[in-house]
Amino acid sequence: MKKFIITLICFCLTVILGLIALSIYTTKSSHSDNEALQLMDQLNPLTKEKDAYIITKRKPDQLLEHNRVEYTQDAVDENGNVIKLTITAVEKLQPNRYLRVPHKGKHVETFEEVSEKQVPSETLKKLHTLD
Template sequence: MSVNKEGRVMKKSQSLFLVLFLALGGLFFGSPLLTKNRTSNAAMVMDLLNPFVKNSTVYIKTTNEFISTYKSQGSDEENYVYETNSFTEKGNNRTLKYISFEKKLTPNKFLKVTTKGQDVRRWEEIEKSEVPEKALKKLEEK
């Protein structure tokens, strides 16, 4: 009789493990669908921590419109927070939030941005000629 109880406990444990495994798998694989084009800190952190979200490159044309500013700790310099549309080399649109530390960006410049989902890893100013054709076409339409 105790063998039967142990067997049921083992089956319940295996079922619970399978459910948890599938739930975590669904979270990791499904979270990019939930976080895409979301500019919240939670979306950025989820993508940063998700091992299945890969780095990608998008392109941005700067504007003088920032959404907020804040001072750096230990400095009186302002940081500028921007939220804008970006485009992949294939011309696919993505909304991103990024920060320019201690300087306001010059409008109508082009940025090459490396992201991990919604988390902006780094960006650099590039020449217009370095922007892929399909991304440039979309950026020029804005």
């Protein structure tokens, strides 16, 4: 019984340390378009969901099937941290619009257009320096 408990504790510690290492790796990775990393972020319970903001650009980076488009660009969170995120839309987005992008690591499920007043002031300043 004692060996079983020790084995169980070692297994749990290994899983926890693996999740921490995975969280650090995906946070520091520059490959935001890697779907495997995005899936890991989505499933990792240690990665917290945050909001980031972007200003839409003129042209999408990639045209996908069924008139969908993909944009990859720098986003700024409420703390002023810059992260490169990829968003997919069903049609081309209007340029120079503000989007709130909830993300978990580099995984993005949705976004919504917001007014300039809804963007935190420090985030807004940092967004305008990215242009």
